[in-house]
Amino acid sequence: TQAVFSLRGKPLNSYGLTKKVVYENEEFNLLQAALDIEDGLDSLRYNKVIVATDADVDGMHIRLLIITFFLQFFPDLIKKGHVYVLQTPLFRVRNRRTKIKNKQAIADADARLTGKEKKSDFITRYCYSDEERQQAIRDLGPDPEITRFKGLGEISPEEFAHFIGPEMRLEQVTLHKTDQVQKLLEYYMGKNTMERQNFIIDNLVVEEDLPEDDTLADE
Known part of the structure; x- marks a missing residue:
């Protein structure tokens, strides 16, 4: 059995917030209720929780915000291998x-x-x-x-069926025993420190359109 929970734009960055504040956020409150995980994973309704976003920078950001929410308040969902990211075609x-x-x-x-x-x-x-x-x-x-494809909204229902069918490409979100979760969250999802700014500057990648991309034809 599959179900779809539709996100409305970018979710709240829940890093450093209390559960009370997060539950006042309608989207996260509905999400945890849909999964039925407020009191633990014993009542988890779905074995695989799959995050499906556009394959662009905004989509990557939404993935991080959802994963941050789970790591903050329901880390066992990730530790026990229930969270995946859906790979969608470009x-x-x-x-x-x-x-x-x-x-x-x-x-x-x-x-x-x-x-x-x-x-x-x-x-x-x-x-x-x-x-x-x-x-x-x-x-x-x-x-x-x-x-x-510029986003999932451009893909017809008939085509999308291929991407959630037998040939579905999933990437499991995993944690290693050596991962210091709180330090990772603080660094990437916390305040914009000079250390993080320098990391971004040092690792910035500029993408260039290849000449053959001029032949791409949108329908």
């Missing part, structure tokens, strides 16, 4: 099967069809990295149609 690469020269790519796609699915005029690959995109372009060439 690109869709597809081409008409009549244009694809790589016959093995067509055969592999058809082999993954379930009994209820019919062969489509298009062969489609969902890519979770630029490396996967480049491979899909090679396999589904020449001149495949490429779409970059």
Whole structure:
């Protein structure tokens, strides 16, 4: 059984707050009630708690805010391996099967069809990295149609079914015995100290659009 809890924008940064303040936040109050974990994990309704956000900076921030909430008030949820992050694709690469020269790519796609699915005029690959995109372009060439997903809202329900189906990609949120949770939370989610500012400056990564990205076609 699966259920969806819809977040409304960015949740509260709960680091350093008391449970009373957090429970006055309607979203977190409803979340813990939906999971039924206020009094412990014995009544946990779902074995896997999966955080699904856009694959961008804002999405990463929302993941951190949710994980911070769990670490602050329900750390056993993470310690016992119940929390996951859903990996969602960055690109869709597809081409008409009549244009694809790589016959093995067509055969592999058809082999993954379930009994209820019919062969489509298009062969489609969902890519979770630029490396996967480049491979899909090679396999589904020449001149495949490429779409970059800007967020989950752009993905149709029919397509999203693939990402929460048998081929779902989940990354488990884990804690090691040596992890000093409070120090990690204080450093990353606490006040903006000079130490953290220097860390950001020293590790800043600037992304550049590759020339071939000019060929991306949005539908």
